[in-house]
Amino acid sequence: MDHLPFIAASYALGILIPGAFAVAAFLRVGSARRRLAAIDARPRRGGTR
């Protein structure tokens, strides 16, 4: 395979950048959910996450 370093760098970025955004988003929503559950004393409605 020619130009391998360029291809490898592109694929690494193509996985790392969206992957980092995805992991950060899921960690953030998990953290917000836990904080909300700790603060919100009201009973949860059915199906509300």
Next chain:
Amino acid sequence: MRLSGVLVPWLSAGALVLTAIGLVWGLFFAPADWQQGDAVRIMYIHVPSAWLASAGYAALAACSVASLVWRHPLADLAAVEIGPVGAGFTALCLATGSLWGKPMWGAWWVWDARLTSVLVLFFLYLGHIALVRAFDDPVRGYRAGAILALIGAADLPIIKFSVDWWNTLHQPDTITLTGAPHMYIGMLWPLLFSTLGYTLAFAAIVLTRTRAAVMERRIRGLLMARASAQEPA
């Protein structure tokens, strides 16, 4: 919130499967180009990220319209959350374009109309990210960001038609909505898979970030209500 809770797992699963198929197919099984050789495989990352850079900004502009016209609070939050994700995909587009340009053109960067207009888009994203966070009153930040996003939307047709209006080093569009694609079918299929996969990933990330923003807003509201209730009269 309930709808996004249902959608996000499906979007994430679809994104993982389609992107994996597209990238593995593009990297190992799609043919090399007769002129560019294996460097053409960068296309399976570069084209989806370029599409999402523009489509993300179009979504940002649509949220800005909803924010300015209907004052929809969810549109404000969605616009704020689209900004960094769109900037990330635009950065990915510029970086992979540079990595593709060096072996093909002999330069990491040229001040070509297409490249320059995408760089302007990246700066518009950064400007929006900074502007919406620059005010003590978040609503003023949302309004200012929405105006910037709508003005910046003028860059989208410039990006699209730059390769037609000017004599650019960047190649013209290979795939259009109106005509048959000028691409070998064995390259087109993995490109479609990776493009759809990345699009689902973008949607899943933005929806997840927006869900988190809605929860964080509710947390702030509850804390403020609790603090004001505890204040002595």
